[in-house]
Amino acid sequence: MSPVTSLILGLGLFFLGLRLVGDNLRLLCSSSFRDVIRSSIHSPLARVGVGLSAGALMQSATAVTFILVSMVGSGLISASAAGLIIIWCNVGLTALAFVATLNISAIVGLVVGAAGIAMGMLRKRLPQTVAGAMLGLGLILYGLERMSAGAAPLKEADVFRGVLEHAVANPVLAFAAGIAAAAILQSNSGAVMLVITFAASGLIDLEPAMLLIFGTNMGAIGLRLFLAAGLNRSMLRLVRLEDLFCVISGVLMFGLFLIEQCGVPLVGAFVRSLHRSIDVQLAVVFLLSNLIPAAVMTPFMGVWRGMLEKLWPDKSAADDPSRPMYILPQALNDPSTALDLMGKELIRLLSNIPVKPIEEGDGENPDPAFQTLSLAIETFAVQLSARSVLNEKQAALLHGLRAELSLIRHTEEAVRHFCRGLKPDAAGKLDETLADLLKDVVDAASSRDAAKLAQVEERTKWKGEFLNQVSNGHAEALETLDATAAHEDFRIAVWTLHRLSKLITRLDANGS
Template identity: 30%
Template sequence: MLTLLNLLSAVTLLIWGTHIVRTGILRVFGTQLRRALSHTMNKRPLAFVAGIGVTALVQSSNATALLVTSFAAQGLMALTPALAIMLGADVGTALMARVLTLDLSWLSPLLIFLGVIFFLSRKQTRAGQLGRVAIGLGLIILALELIVAAAAPITQAQGIKVLFASLTGDLLLDALVGALFALISYSSLAAVLLTATLAGASLISLPVAIGLVIGANIGSGVLALLSAGMQTAAGRRVALGSLLYKLIGLLLIIPVLHPLAQWMDGLKLSPQGLVISFHLLYNSLRCVLMLPTVRAMARFCTWLLPERAPLNDMSKARYLDPTALQLPGLALANAVRETLRIGDLIDAMLSNFLEVLRGGQPALSRELRRLDDEVDALYSAVKLYLARIDQESLSEREKRRWAEIIELAVNLEQAGDLIERMLCKVQDQKTAQRRDFSAHGLEELATLHVQLIANLHLGLAVFVYGDHESARQLLREKRRFRAQERRLAHAHVSRLHHQNLQSIETSSLHLELIAEMKRLNSLFCSSAYAVLEGHDTGALASGARDEASEGVPSSS
């Protein structure tokens, strides 16, 4: 029992080391990897080589699959180059398996020692993150040694011999077991290295080992497909195409399995070396042969997974891809796109509110409340998504962007609540008391409404592009709105002086709506402060005075 526990812990350490290397590489070179993979690669060989290189860096074809499916789902990459990258990722995994089977026992303690020193002393720097990668590489090498040591006593156990003796070279059965190895270890690389270790300990024959290796490849394809299950159709097509290529490889090798095993038995290599060499040869030949067919495979996958008509459910997040959380830059971009959708909902709420003021149908009120519920749902989704981003992996610029996104999302959610509160006041006045605004009063509210929507649009543009001149223009529009609000309030009081009955009946509501619109305008204009911070202290000071006079906390 203790021997089995040692083996399981060694395999777990191998998986953990691979995870540390992958996440460390993504934190240090995530932006560069995103740039390299997201550019459309018209030349398939270039995309193929990129897949090899990225997988060699992150130590996992599954990690590469997560990146590529995410980019495809976001529309940053076409399906054809994405499939070419996935073929290259399979070759990259085979190359890393070959490297990790070399005698690197001296390297493990050195990498762990240096990695811990750099990581603990410079945790927030690039050198510290590279130290983290070194720790992961050291753990991978150490785990491989522990697996070999733990597997040795197992070879003497009669029950284990009987268990592996049941694998007699039936390729389909062996491939199924290999796929289960990859699924359990969450890594085809770990499954292949474990298979090589078992072959080196004479627990399994070469034909069985070949079947397990092919199955490990298929298991990685199943993992990628499962991970892409929540993606758009574009992302799932990438994972589906990669899995189909692996299944085609299985079908192609069935007729030549036994002649191939006999030929490899004649080579002067250790059983472990034979398994690793087969893995490299098989993946290289399969992927090179399949590379010219990626365009046809892309068409086939598109036929199998066509685009579905989008559902008219605005409350469901569209861009908050969980697989992008390993790339903070991409995750922040996704959060920006989702926050802009909240802005679109607020725009629709304002339009409906104006129609309610003009005596619109009761259905408009129900629609406005439904939109507010969708705003709340999207706000919660954005907030939770941002909370899942690792703060330690963010640069100073990304931390500022993170704060800007959450601030705008909070402001828009508050704006939705304000609009719904305004609706309740209007309904109480017009429905319960049967009172309507005067023509002049309704015209004044409509005038402020036009300015309010214009400032919402400008505020969203400033948030997206961060243009200083647009931010200063937004603050000018904010002061213009305030001046207009004061003028209209004075005009309303003047109508009261002239004993306008409709104005008298709706006076309290009229002034309350103007005050609420002023608060809405402050929320919409808050994005200017983040852009101008440290660049235009004069504009910020003027804006801060406006905020203080309105009783709204300053965003600066």
Template identity: 25%
Template sequence: MLTLLNLLSAIALLIWGTQIVRTGILRVYGSHLRKVLSHNVSKRPMAFAAGIGVTALVQSSNATALLVTSFVAQGLMTLTPALAIMLGADVGTALMARVLTFDLSWLSPLLIFLGVIFFLSRKQTRAGQLGRVAIGLGLMLLALELIVAAATPITQEQGIRVLFASLTGDLLLDALVGALFALISYSSLAAVLLTAMLTGAGLISLPVAIGLVIGANIGSGVLAFLTSSLQTPAGRRVALGSLLYKLIGLLLVMPFLDPLANWLDSLDWRPEEVVIGFHVLYNSLRCVLMLPSVGLMARFCNWLLPDRPDDSGIARPRHLDPTALATPSLALANAVRETLRIGDLIETMLNHLLQVLQGGQTALSKELRRLDDDVDALYSAVKLYLAQVPREALSEHDNRRWAEIIELAVNLEQAGDIIERMLGKVQDQKTAQRHSFSDSGLEELASLHGQLLANLRLGLSVFLSGDKESAKQLLREKRRFRAQERRLAHAHVGRLHQQVVQSIETSGLHMELIADMKRLNSLFCSSAYVVLESGETGALHHEDNGVE
């Protein structure tokens, strides 16, 4: 019982080491990995090479699968290059299995020792996070040694020998057992290395080992598909395509199992090396041969997992991928995209409001209220998403960006509420009192509305780019809006003096709408202050002189 517990704890340590390496690499190089995986992969060979490189870096094809499915789910990447990356990931994990079979017992304590020193002394720096990666790599190497040490006594048990002796080379049965190994150990790498050890101990024959290795590949595909269950259909298609490719590989190798086993057995290699060598050869040939078919596989997966229409009536976040929370830079980028989406909804609400002012139909009023519900839902989603970002892992720049996103999201949510209240005021005036604006008054409101809409767009652009010149321009536009608002208020009073009936009837509403637009404009222009405050304060004071 103690031996089995030692084996399970070693497997758990391997999983934990892999997790530490993945999160550490993503925290240091997350944004760079995103660029590598989501850009410049239009050519299949480049995507294939990117999959090999990233998997070698994060030490896990499952980690690569999480990244790729996340990017596809967010619309950053199409399915075809994503499948090419996953084929490269299969080759990358096979190569890493070969590297980890070398005698690296001296490397594990060295990595853990140096990693702890760097991580504890420079925890919030890049060097500290690289120390975290070194700790993870050291734990992985140590775990592999412990797995071999713990499994060796188990293999001497008579019952275990009988169990493995029952595997007679039936490829389907062996593949099923190998898949279970990968699922239990949460790693195809551990399953392959365990298979190599069992082969070296003479407990299983080479044909059985081949079946277990192929099954371990399939198990990792099943694991990735189960992990992607929380993704959108677009993200799940990546895991599905990768799993189908591994099942096709099983079908293709079945007719050649005996000749392949005889050829491998004739090589002057140790049994463990033969198993690892087959793993590298099988994955490399399978993935290279299937690379030209990724377009066809993408269309097939789209047919199997079509997009489901959202009938809930309330907008749902598109970019807030929970798997990116372990990488703060990626999580902040997701929150930025979702916040800009809220800005697009506010722009649509403003356009609807103008049409209502001009006598639009009741349907527009209902649509505007529905859009405000969408704004509230997305604002809550962004707020809760950012609350889950580990603040201690953020750099000073990312901390500022975190605060900027929260501030803009709050401002946009308030803007949505103001626009909805403006709609209510207009409807009350038109339905209860049946009054309408004068032509001059409506023209003035439309002019101010156009200026407000332009400032919203410029404010979102400043938030996204952080450009100081654009921020200064936004403050100038705010000052111009303020001057225009005062001029229109004076013009309205002039019409009252001229006894214009429509102006008298709608005077209160007219002035309230101008005041509401002034508040909206302040909310839209707030991003300029954030950008300029991070630079020279003198520029801010100069541009903001006399601006409310």
């Protein structure tokens, strides 16, 4: 196998391992991670610990950021509490660099082999998931070995050495090369491990390797710009906070490097004083390039939030009712959060049902905004069932939420059919009564208040006193339908709300 082939193979195995570790740990820790975050929201020190742990396990600050974006959207954590976790997860992901410096090549093959056999033989979900995470870890370590084996012979290749020396010829070029490497690989951890591999093989000296590492944090910003498209402003600010950390990290560490070139002993002097191998020294550099910016930013979290709110303020105008606000593609990797977000989006869909007189000739089809949003929710549900491994409880909840979507569509159809018989000047009468009742259902569903839901169920009974009094008292608001038909249209619309409130109550009871 040629050195270049070995290097590419190592990179491929490394990223495959990262993917396996991340995916399987999300399955293992999804509900536990949510519970830990809930318990940490009142303690800054606990949030720092959660960030360190999440970064070390997920090995991707971008993945942790978007998990938190989803959790903020579902109301599990505030944006201010999530910020500290995002900052410190960058420090946690440096753990892999230290693991890679250990001499554990003798057991890597055993880990990969045993995990692969376990995945092939075991059928239960939990053991398979654990085996998948172990296989991912083994592939990461084996990939690093192959990268080292491929990089060592390249030291003798004049062309490769010439290209590499040109890329790190001066501090600015080396820093920019680090940004480019992380952008191409879409992973600052992967880029750093590649730099450490080259340095350990003698291809790069300590100083240019440090500059490459300083630049890697900024390389992932482009990917997040793409992934953050469509987020509302409060969620977008969390992604921009991670981008801000990367910018501050790169600028701060590059500035410290330039100061050190003027004779002030800083990061370079410290790692040289360790008298360890260059891979250990660069692992420490990677740690410091994230630890120092995190320590600098933490006391001023309020300042950063205020700055981001000025740059990306909440929109004062009403949001586009046809555009999803909560269901994010990134949430599909976390079924529990995805189901929470889907529930919130369904309530938003219900609140967007228009209750107003419809002119003659209109009303054959749902309101375009309602139809677009309902289709987006349906697509999200299909993707969730196809892409995620759901346990029995999650599968039952997803089935219930899809039933809720169906009932909301029936409610919209019933309300639309009723509104087609209203006079345009009948405002303040039957349409307002139905609109108020719909608002009560939305409020009860949003608060998940069992008492409010019970009240709505009682008011919307088919033969309930409230329903009969309201429908009999507003027959004059109709233009073309006789009183009997009008009563029936109104009662059908209210009956769908009754069924919907009962379903929401049942879903809440089963989900608790």
